Amino acid sequence: MIHGVKKPVVGPSFLLSQVGAYAARDFAGRLATRDLKPAHAGILRIVGANPGLSQQALSKTLGMFASRLVLLLDELELRHLLERRAKDRRSHGLYLTAGGRRALTAIEKLTQTLEKKLFARLPPRELAQLERTLRLLVTANEITSAVHPAYRELE
């Protein structure tokens, strides 16, 4: 009941979406204190793990249009978190700067803080089981994109 309004019964897929969206929103809120958006974080993560990646490859990995990537990369480059180095005269390799690596570390810390709060009431064994179940679902359903669209700032 919310304000005396009956909540309809919902199943596991609704709960999954609901809790997932909550986690994503929380993450976006924490990132915002560093003037970053979830998409920026996704880029830093992938480039961090794959130095020299091309924009095309990155856009495929993120499931994001290359045209959108351009603006996000511009923003990251302007803030010296990432740089484009020319491979030949038409394609670039993407690399994190020292500042970008620091930002990535900060994002990891911020995620740990988030998870500590989100999972505070969960016994460690239950959290471990949740993580195993989620990984199974990712594999079984071939969920590949590394950054997903729910990652947004909302409310």
Next chain:
Amino acid sequence: MIHGVKKPVVGPSFLLSQVGAYAARDFAGRLATRDLKPAHAGILRIVGANPGLSQQALSKTLGMFASRLVLLLDELELRHLLERRAKDRRSHGLYLTAGGRRALTAIEKLTQTLEKKLFARLPPRELAQLERTLRLLVTANEITSAVHPAYRELE
């Protein structure tokens, strides 16, 4: 690895967002075959459980601005799935029509189909455990909104 690109290590909150967004996207896709959006489904669900609800109360329950609700209700009313009945000359009560109740039933069926596929590889006990864990997270984190913003059509 996606196309030879290394995926960075991610934690349980990322997985939760990822799988949740996947479920939401799948749901949106199935709804689209009936020309409905997730927000419509959320409205039908809440009004179905609370006949006579006011728009104000509904907007609070959904965590949605009343101004946005107006257009969504217009659409549902135009399709005779829902009606606004005047309570007094400034407020209305919201009610499902017979067609609205049928739509709600169809949405429930479609959700079952979705869940059958999404959880196909999950042993029943593991699914039951997942659902318990998710309910605990909803309660512990006071996640109240009945329709969440991840519910959108994407890609």
Next chain:
DNA sequence: TATTGTTATACTCTATAACTATA
């Protein structure tokens, strides 16, 4: 004076096509 519903508007995120330049 407060509340209900509505209109109008701006902003962000996403999608798509068309374009430049290089290979």
Next chain:
DNA sequence: TATAGTTATAGAGTATAACAATA
């Protein structure tokens, strides 16, 4: 001819304020 990156534009979804009518 195909590819990498970019620009421009249109469309959703969302946020906010201002408004009219009524309690």
